[in-house]
Amino acid sequence: MKMDPKAVLQEAFEVQEEIARERKALREKEARLQNLLWQLEKENVGRLGDYERKRKVVSRAVIISERFRARWPELFTSLAKVTLKDAREANIPEAELMEACDSTEQVSWKVLFFGQGKGRA
Numbered sequence: 001m002k003m004d005p006k007a008v009l010q011e012a013f014e015v016q017e018e019i020a021r022e023r024k025a026l027r028e029k030e031a032r033l034q035n036l037l038w039q040l041e042k043e044n045v046g047r048l049g050d051y052e053r054k055r056k057v058v059s060r061a062v063i064i065s066e067r068f069r070a071r072w073p074e075l076f077t078s079l080a081k082v083t084l085k086d087a088r089e090a091n092i093p094e095a096e097l098m099e100a101c102d103s104t105e106q107v108s109w110k111v112l113f114f115g116q117g118k119g120r121a
Helices: 005-042 065-071 073-078 084-089 094-099
Strands: 051-063 101-113
Touching: 005 051, 005 101, 051 065, 051 084, 065 073, 065 094, 084 094, 094 101
Parallel strands: none
Antiparallel strands: 051 101
16 A cells, blocks of 8 residues: 555644644643642641642752862763763762762652542542
């Protein structure tokens, strides 16, 4: 069966447009969820009935370039961008490496449902 280039172009355009609409709808829903979670945080709501707002904290080290360069200038010069992976592969002791890092925390929330069904009242 021979390909119809015009039909393929048309379908590609339609799929592209559908993806764009779905991404926009997803962004809107994510913003709505963040607003709802903010309202719950403002009221300090934890668990009510079958629902619970659960906090998740992810902490990670981030290299501070100036500190790293001051401590290991030759390694800093040889690396285009210093990453924790690169620094660890250079066999820098972890405790010393952490002196060249700061820690960042990312807090996220998830709503859990402990009842039956799909979680709708």
